[in-house]
Amino acid sequence: MIEALGLHKSFGNVNAVQDVSFEAHDGEITGLLGPNGAGKTTTLRMLYTLMKPQRGEVRVDGFNTATHALEVRKRLGVLPDARGLYRRLTARENIEYYARLQGLSPAAIAPRVDELINMLEMNEFADRYTEGFSQGQRVKTAIARALVHDPRNVIFDEPTNGLDVMATRSLREFLKQLRADGRCVLFSTHIMQEVVALCDRVVIIARGRVIAQGTADTLRWQAGESNLEEAFVKLIGADAGELE
């Protein structure tokens, strides 16, 4: 369960995020939808404690990020916008490093890493240095290390960025699997079809503000459109794309 309450963040004169509030529930996939530059990444960074909101607060499973940052981090699995790997470590070693940082007991590390490698179908490249990995292999490794501590809440920032069709499909299946496990899944995207295909709830964000949220059906109803894409364009305003 992730709750954002009245988040506000500005850089200099630019108000990146203004009064953003929403909830992401367990057992659901929540999509943060918005054009590039809308404030999605900044919002997510506040959720996963990398940035401090200037106003408002974030709670993860009831823990406040401002006062219990380490507790919050233990409960989160994060695939940030930055997903660099260590080139001179193998994929397996990259994942093991994060397992140790998450404080897994030495005996638990190897079985857990094997489990993830099987689940994400990484066996072919798990023991190669990550230098020269394809985008899909990188993302898989980054996801595996984000989930190594079996977190209840998962935050993915634009997870399908740069992936080909097959990789995107398998990633979507993976997100559904995480939902089926009863986890709280929150991901950001600027791609409408992604939201349609996956999300139980949608939060639409533009120019740093939440302009609509609810189930896909509610949003269609709010905009009076039968097609979600039309609804999206209507809600964010036709000029929102120029924000890029």
Next chain:
Amino acid sequence: MKWFSLPAIVVYLKEMRESLRDRRVLLNALLLGPLMGPVIFLIILRLAVAHEVEQAEKPLPLPVIGAELAPNLISALKQADIQVLPPIEDPEGAVRSQQRDVVLRISADYANDWRLGHPAQVEIIYDSSRREANSQVQRLRNVLNGYSQLQSAMRIIARGLSPTIMHPVVIAERDQATPQARGAMVFAMLPYFLVFTAFMGGMFLAIDATAGERERHSLEPLLINPVPTNSVLLGKLAAICSFSLVSVAISLAAFAIAGYYLPSDLLTIVVLNVGFALRALPLMLPLILLISIVQTLVTAFSKNFREAQTYLGLIQLVPMIPSLVLTILPFKPQLWAYAIPLLGQQLIFMRLLRAETISLVQSGLCTVTTLACVVGLYYFAKRIYASERLAISA
């Protein structure tokens, strides 16, 4: 929690493992950095000594104008291994155009003056701004002075007097420089090589660990693990220090070995041996800490690898300042000088080389002030690491 599960240790072990797989880091930390100093040193010293010896021993070619006027003088020159050459046209021009190092001209009145007992003139034509010719000029001057003194002594004896009347005052020199101290002048750059090695040892790791991680977008995911940023910083610093320490240790060992291969006349005047290495190493420890923190701070402020490399390259020149100052303006170090990090250590290393005693106050003062800087800079680095801007990739 077991010791190896402590976050700082986890970070440390990972940094070490990754660096040990990096050929560039290894090359710099274990080979280039530590061995460059000793090798350059040995080569320069050997060349310098070989040059001096060569100059002193090989026959000195000397064009002489008017040789027929002074046959006795000429034979004295020949006995001193000076090769008397036929006269040349325009000796001043030949020296100025560097065709000749030195030319001797015997005055046309020489024979006449000699017979009358007047001072007979010879001219040495040379260019004092040419350092490489100076030793030859000095050699010729010594031979001529020797000849002149011998002749005057003989004239005095011929008049029934004692030659000692020519020396109402006798100067005896008592140089208080210990032989080691004279040798140490040659070694003024040695402390800089040690500090330089400490810089080189950890440099690539320092860049990789902060600016490199950010550039490759791995810092943000790292910092959102449930680990205090302090532990991440500590682990990285420890890894940088380890490489730096190994570099310095190799360098000191190499210097100690080089000490035994020094030209024999220097070997007796400077203490460069295992004892020096063992005493210098603990003094380097606080400096290694200081350098690794400075490197980490600098790379935290750099946008990328290249920028970090440029800044660190410039900072590397800073420790050269005390060495240069000590070489160009040798001053008598007061106690406060030992309290300045870098300068203090370099002064102590010079004393060690000169086989002088070092008081506990001197070494303690320089260690304490260096450690104080380490603590101050560490808190600064900690704040930088905790700031949210650090992780965000450009």
